[in-house]
Amino acid sequence: MSTFDSTKLPLPQVLADITKGIIQLPDFQRGWVWDDEHVKSLLISIARSFPVGAVMMLDTGGEVRFQVRPIENVTFKDKVPEPERLILDGQQRLTSLTQVLALNKPVQTFDAKGKKIDRYYYIDIATALEDGGLEDAFISVPADKKLKTNFDRDVVLDLSSTELEVTNFHFPCSEILSSDAWEEALHEHAPEKFSDFMAFRKKVLTAFRSYQLPAITLGKATSKEAVCLVFEKVNTGGVPLSVFELVTATFAADGFNLRDDWYGSKLRGFEGRATRLSKEPMLKGFAAADFLQVISILKSSGMRKADIAAGKKGKAVSAVSAKRATVLSLTLEDYQKWAPEVEEGLMLVAKFMRKQCFFNARELPYRTQLIPLAAVLSQIKERWLEPRIYDRLSRWFWCGVLGELYGGAVETRIANDYEELMPWLTSDLDDENFELTYQFPRTISEAAFQESRLDTLRSRNSAAYKGLNVLVIRQGARDFFWKATIQELDKEELGLDIHHIFPRAWCEDQGIKESVYNSIVNKTPIAYKANRMIGRKAPSVYLADLQKHKQVNLSDEEMNEILTSHYIPEAELRANDFEQFYSGRKSKLIQIVESAMGKSAQLDQSGVAYKTEVEA
Incomplete structure (x- = not known):
């Protein structure tokens, strides 16, 4: 019709x-x-x-x-x-x-x-x-x-x-x-x-x-x-017309100003949810549409539980959903019921991300991954700090980041992850039937990391690139010049950035391809003072210059400790052996990835990816 x-x-x-x-x-x-x-x-x-x-x-x-x-x-x-x-x-x-x-x-x-x-x-x-x-x-x-x-x-x-x-x-x-x-x-x-x-x-x-x-x-x-x-x-x-604008117009018909509730009103003298959330650097820019998606997950999850409790089966059972249609079906009553819980959940998200070593929205691999995370934390509240729950939640998070599963259209994954995370997070690991009763969330089961992916991670906008950088920092990487941990330097805003370990100019002089020396394998967080001293020099030269600088004054052993904190093979670096350095650091980064994801990486034949790039 x-x-x-x-x-x-x-x-x-x-x-x-x-x-x-x-x-x-x-x-x-x-x-x-x-x-x-x-x-x-x-x-x-x-x-x-x-x-x-x-x-x-x-x-x-x-x-x-x-x-x-x-x-x-x-x-x-x-x-x-x-x-x-x-x-x-x-x-x-x-x-x-x-x-x-x-x-x-x-x-x-x-x-x-x-x-x-x-x-x-x-x-x-x-x-x-x-x-x-x-x-x-x-x-x-x-x-x-x-x-x-x-x-x-x-x-x-x-x-x-x-x-x-x-x-x-x-x-x-x-x-x-x-x-x-x-x-x-x-x-x-x-x-x-x-x-x-x-x-x-x-x-x-x-x-x-x-x-x-x-x-x-x-x-x-x-x-x-x-x-x-x-x-x-x-x-x-x-x-294009956003979901937020359409929902705003719908709620306005019931006399509720969603725009004011979200953005606040200077005229009426109150701050909105967006202002309160943005006080957490990690949540700056969290979108109104994302907030509504979290609410839609919680509402649809409640409807699903009610249907199951009522004995409904098959298609009659509501699905957990973060899709546009579900967001558009939200009523003012739904919003007023769930919005305070979602806001509280997002504040817990900021705390969780700090524990993962993320401190501002610029570092965030996937904004969309915060949506199911907020939904989960709004429900389990302070229980997320329980070691067993925290470890599982961390594993799920890193599988999403390093498996690069939250790019593009992810409404279905968002809903599935919430539905599957809730029972898995709170289940009893001592249950001998655990693996049969509580399946892993599919983001964990589907996540995979290939060793060769390290060769192609060159863009700082890539989720896995951002994630690996943070993992190195989280493990306690110390700066070449200031000797303090990168986390401490970041707070002092001392020009921290990701820089080449073997300098770009040196690599070009040696005939090493740009696609190789620009890989994350040859990059690490370095503050501006050390990076300026590195310049175009060979590693053996700039390490010696750094160590004898009056403000640094480090022995070989002390500098080696700093290099090790970055998972850099110190002997190969000092020998200016790029190929062996590349192979060694790649292996070390794979270990970090496997530890964060809780599963083995898919390994290539030793050295094949590097040699192919160099000899091509």
Whole structure:
């Protein structure tokens, strides 16, 4: 059965419905942005009876309820009426036509530079009657209805009264749909022009009055998800409609301002959830849509438990879900019930991430992995600190990072991980039937790390790259110059970054490929002082320079301890043996990976990956 109707509507009827409030905008629609030239171009197209595209509307009165607002510049004497239809596509065109044709007040538009201006629109009748004259016939004038030149000192066209409009033979566009009063003034002040006016009325005004606007109307049964998808498909104006905006408009229909709840309100003097969360550096930038996804997981999980308790089976049992449709189905009651718990869970997420040695959002491998983590911690609360639960949660986290499983579309993984983590985290490891009763979450069972992946980890934006760097730091890596642990230096903001162990320039001089020396195997966290001293030198040279520097003053054994803290084979580094260094450090990094993931890496034949790169 079709969920929409397609027809043509008389333009005057559509504009009348807009001014009466029968047709309005859903609050998620962005503001009117068309400039003066766009408006004139639209008027010319209709005057020439050209198609200007279909509009799309949604019937109100169904289950989908949105906060609504009238089209810009439309006002009502009493309260805003309840609309019968909402504009999904065609806002810019209908707003332009309403302001120009149906309202007797200045059009609030923009100039070519985006500056706000007030304009009235007119048609130069004499020009419009010329062959091909319509392109130049439409003009706009300032709010005082006077066109001026010479830095606004000389008035070249004055249309500030009906008499002046008539004598200058310029027709106001606000009179296009009903010109009786203006025609009476024409009879009075310039009757000799009446025959020309009649030709103009037939050629131009009739085109507007008889214009049929193609319209598609979605029925009341249309779901929120469908509305969102349709809106994004038909709106080519730029930014896609976010789930948060759509849910905001839905909650607003119940008198709740989700935007204020999330972002806060300076006017009303309170901070929102986003502000409170961003006080934790790890949660800076945590998105409103992510927050809603956590709520959708908890809500759908509760529904699933209720269905199972009621004895339902198969398809009748609700699924745990973080999908868009589930988020869009959230009610205000759902939000108010779960939001405090989710916020509390996110604060625990920040603590968990600090224990993993992540201290700001920039270091985060996957923002999406925080969604199931927040859902879990909101439910187990302080139990996450229990050693057994913490170890399992850490293992799951690192399998997701190093297995690179949380990139792209991960709604299904997010939901599955929450559903599978909860029983696994709190189950009894002493149970002899543990492996049979409590299966590992699939992120753990599916995660794999190949030794050759180390050869291709070159981008600092890669999740596994970020993860390995943090694991090295977490193991207590100390800086070459400051001798303190990297964690301590990071807090002091001493220019810490990931730098080459064998310098780039030295590698190039030795003919080592960029794809090899740029691998994470040849990189480690180093503060700026040490990195500046390393320069282009061979490792044997820069190590000697560092050790004898008066502020460093380290013996070979002491420097070797620092190198070991970075999992760097010190003998090979001192011997400037890149190939043996690369092979040795690669093996050490694999050990870190295996320890974090709690499973063996998939090993290559020794040295094959490196030799292939070098000899290629």
